[in-house]
Amino acid sequence: MISIQGIAKHYGDFKALERVDLEIEKGEFVVLLGASGCGKSTLLNLVTGFDKPTAGRIVVNGREVNKVDPHCGMVFQQYALFPWLTVLDNVAFGLKMKGIAKAERLQVARRFIDMVGLQGFEDKYPNALSGGMRQRVSIARVLANDPDVILLDEPFAALDAMTRQVLQDELLQIYEKSKKTIIFITHSIDEALLLSTRMLIMSARPGRVVTDIRNDLPMPRNAQVQLSPRYNELKGQIWDTVQSEVMRSLQATRH
């Protein structure tokens, strides 16, 4: 589904990513974890075609990525909505770009607005919405475009804990229904354990995938999963790896 082959990304002498090889199957929910600056966003930007690798290639659904393509939909930390468009028009925007007729695109947009619990807000503008609601609009907009892969770069980082938990549950339900392939960046081990089917831990300088852990906690999941012994066992394992990588990258920064 997604094949990342020998990827390197350098900025001048700085090696942001080096020798990254990964195979991601259709329907996996992959979470990328790692110290700040280890290259997580860089890797997502390469998968979506926003940026080009220094070496290697990325193939999504049999097609090599060499430009921004609607095969991937991205949800950013900071909502990235069009402030001059209503919720309905923001969600329908990608469908308009694809040339879908107005009646159909508004119908599809309404369906996804309902799915993320924003019915009644169709005619509001983004500045009239809370952060959590804006992020729901971003998710609805990506879903409406029906991409093969959904990429989320710390989508809930700017939200309060309660809203974050509600949106995590919603994303899990959407994932279980749609079985889309998802790559999700977070700094939270708890968020990674709650959402993922697979967790990749990255190291910094150069950015590489150092640990690949299958998350075998049973689906469907909700916050209750945090009470299970297996949850704590996995959390301990990830914590040890992440902590040693963070220490290593801090030391590398000092030298």
Ligand SMILES: Nc1ncnc2c1ncn2[C@@H]1O[C@H](COP(=O)(O)OP(=O)(O)OP(=O)(O)O)[C@@H](O)[C@H]1O
């Ligand atoms: N355009 C650029 N020019 C130079 N260096 C860059 C550029 N983009 C990213 N970098 C560097 O590449 C490294 C990886 O950045 P990236 O944003 O991918 O990290 P990250 O793991 O997503 O970090 P965070 O968790 O803090 O968001 C960083 O050291 C960053 O400074």
